[in-house]
Amino acid sequence: MISKFTNLGILSSAMDFINFFLNLAVPPACLVMLAFAWPTLCFIRACERLYNTLYTMENMEDKVVIITGASSGIGEQIAYEYAKRGASLLLVARREDRLRGISEKARHFGAKQVLITAADVVKEDDCRRFVNEAITY
Numbered sequence: 432m433i434s435k436f437t438n439l440g441i442l443s444s445a446m447d448f449i450n451f452f453l454n455l456a457v458p459p460a461c462l463v464m465l466a467f468a469w470p471t472l473c474f475i476r477a478c479e480r481l482y483n484t485l486y487t488m489e490n491m492e493d494k495v496v497i498i499t500g501a502s503s504g505i506g507e508q509i510a511y512e513y514a515k516r517g518a519s520l521l522l523v524a525r526r527e528d529r530l531r532g533i534s535e536k537a538r539h540f541g542a543k544q545v546l547i548t549a550a551d552v553v554k555e556d557d558c559r560r561f562v563n564e565a566i567t568y
């Protein structure tokens with residue numbers, strides 16, 4: 432009986448010691464790890480992003496890309512992204528005047544060639560027309 436209590440006492444002291452050690456060591460260790468790991472992680476991510484930008488950018492030099500809705504918003508930005516990859520662009524929207532300015536900018540970004548065409552994608556004939564233009568680019 433006495434020996435059982437003694438064993439429990441030793442076990443309890445050991446647990447107290449482990450708790451004391453963990454309370455003392457773990458929080459500062461976590462802070463130190465965070466202080467070193469966070470900048471390292473940020474550096475690795477920046478390198479990865481740079482590598483992806485430099486070496487995995489798709490080469491579109493022999494491709495023709497039709498972009499509908501290219502006169503503003505998402506379509507306009509997509510046009511610039513493909514221009515940076517050297518693609519030939521066919522920009523489609525109803526407002527031809529806006530497409531002109533965007534085509535200039537796309538050439539500046541590196542587009543191989545830029546054609547603009549005023550078309551309404553609701554009209555089937557218009558769609559046929561600009562798809563044929565892209566085929567015979």
Ligand SMILES: NC(=O)c1ccc[n+]([C@@H]2O[C@H](COP(=O)([O-])OP(=O)(O)OC[C@H]3O[C@@H](n4cnc5c(N)ncnc54)[C@H](OP(=O)(O)O)[C@@H]3O)[C@@H](O)[C@H]2O)c1
Nearest residue numbers: 499500501502503504505506523524525526550551552553
């Ligand atoms: N921006 C966002 O955060 C967001 C988020 C989720 C979803 N969306 C959706 O994504 C689409 C584009 O958004 P956005 O912000 O880029 O809009 P936006 O700036 O208004 O651009 C719409 C483009 O579509 C063209 N367009 C509209 N009707 C057309 C038609 N019948 N024929 C040919 N071109 C036509 C417009 O050019 P013309 O007027 O010159 O024809 C314009 O170039 C929208 O459907 C929007 O609801 C946008």
